[in-house]
Amino acid sequence: MIMGKAIGLWCRMEMVVAGAALALFFVAGAVHAEDEGLSKETKACLKCHDKEGEQKTLDNNEKLSLHVSTKAFEASEHRKTECEDCHSDIDAKTHGKKKKSIESKRSYSLSMKDTCRECHKKPFKTYEDGLHATLVKAGDEKAPLCSDCHKSHALRSVKILQPIEATPCASCHEDIYKAYARDVHGLERAAKGKVAPICASCHKTHDVKAASFGDGIKDSCLSCHKDSISQHKDWLPNAARHFDAISCPVCHSPGAQRRVNLRLYDRVAKQQLSEKTGVPQFEKRAKAADAANAGLDERALWSLLTEFNQDSGTNNTVLRGRLEVRSGIEAHQISDKAKAVKDCDTCHRPGAEAFQSVTLTIASPDGRPIRHAVQKDVLNSLAAMESVRGFYAIGSTRIKLLDYALVVVLLAGFGGPLVHMTIKWLFRKSREKRLAAQQAIPPAQAIAGDRRDDDASK
């Protein structure tokens, strides 16, 4: 009996020990897994750097924050990256003891830029091909570097939906962002998330190009609104032509001011003409042709076009007109499609707002537009027919001389018969007398007196 109790107690003790061992195993496992997130070295760095307000005064007196939140870093995409992978220039022996000179935040970001390339080769390459990198190379102090858009110590996965105000583009393009946040896309994004576009959806993440260059943004619109061409064809005559010559916001941003953009275009290469790097001609020529700075007139426009054609030794440079909104802000005031301009009268009547501003454009080497004003009367001038031959809007850009020709023809069409009838009426008595005289003479003589074409042909 005693023996039996002893065995039972032993068994219970065994079970308690086994349970405790199992629990210890799981706890230990969990602790070990947590350790795997951040290395000992990283933790050692964070021990000092995870202090709010930790900062360094740079040579230009800017304050560079040295604070790295452990919590944010653990949640970041860089959590498995060792500190020294990026900060390889730090010498553990002297770090924190010897003052290191950094000129400015900008110079520090520039020095760190190539570090990103080590791991992110592909996006870095597309970034380098884009407008932002071009501006950086040109020495633009405001052009964004990797760290301006990506918080390196708190980098979240792009798969995680961020609130629209967190888009890094907003920090530089604030006015445009504010317009976007209130337009149909921004409101949809805030309400429904990724089904609606945010900046990068249209302008690309790294391969950012000048929005006004080519048809880039239109392609972005069509990549989501795939049926839009066929939908427009249902109600819009010459829909494809409208798509070619008009940017989407012209109708879909109904409150926007519009303008005609006459772009210098190579009709053989089928692309917008760009200024050659190092030998800018456009501004110099435009200013020379428009000495009074009143905008280029027909002659100036023609001579400018001729000069560009002489450069290439061909006649391939033409002007390609396009209707667009006047600013980037207006391009981001897209309304609900029910409010889009559908009334043809908006553009197809003389004096339409869209044709009151005309600009001549060449692309700068980085793709951004260089503009010079053109007199709006050019669009209605016969003398400019050759220059602006590729742009025409029925009614609003009609050639005035043809209107005068129509008036003359109408006067002649109504007046000619009236004058003829009047003269006939005035001569009625002399005709009657002549007829009476003719009837008085024998018919044979009368016939001989007639001048008929078949007689003459004998």
Add this chain to the structure above:
Amino acid sequence: MKKIYINPLPVRIWHWTNAVGFVLLIATGVQIRYLDLVQAISFKQAVVAHNWIGFVLIANFFLWLGFYLFSDKIKVYHPELSPTKYFRASFRQLQFYGYGIFRGDPNPHHMSAYRKFNALQSMSYQIIMMMLVPLQFFTGVLLWDVARFSSTVEMFGGVRVVDTIHVLIFIFFTAFILIHPYLASLSQKPWEHYKAMITGYEETEDDAAQG
């Protein structure tokens, strides 16, 4: 007085379809181009109507062309291949309309089934029917879908050039549509030619009229 069958049925169908069509094309064209002056119908309705009427008239043109190509009536356009006589007769016809008609001179043209047109008509109708009308239809089709025919439009010198040609011919036809009915009334009896274009038969004064 003799009656001659001067306007066969296909010609009459073509003529009146063309007449109504051209008036409508001019009306809708004016509405499209002068939206600031005319608001009879909307711009879009005018464009759609203009396009449809244009296509109907293109088909109608081929009715006319087919009839004259496959019948001996083509002779009415050029009875004699003698430029000297032709221009001389045209000049005499002009002289008649500008001077002789007031004096009561007889019309120098003597109508028959194969000499339907006077020299001036024959010359101008050939220019109109073989040059201006096809060119107007062609430019109209290009403007109907500029993007579809973009390479042809570019070959012509661009959409503005194509439109200017279209408008210039439109201006010509506006004048034509005003002057043509008046000239048609300058026969012995004012309604004679109108009647002939409805019934097909025209009354002529002498035996030589028989074709």
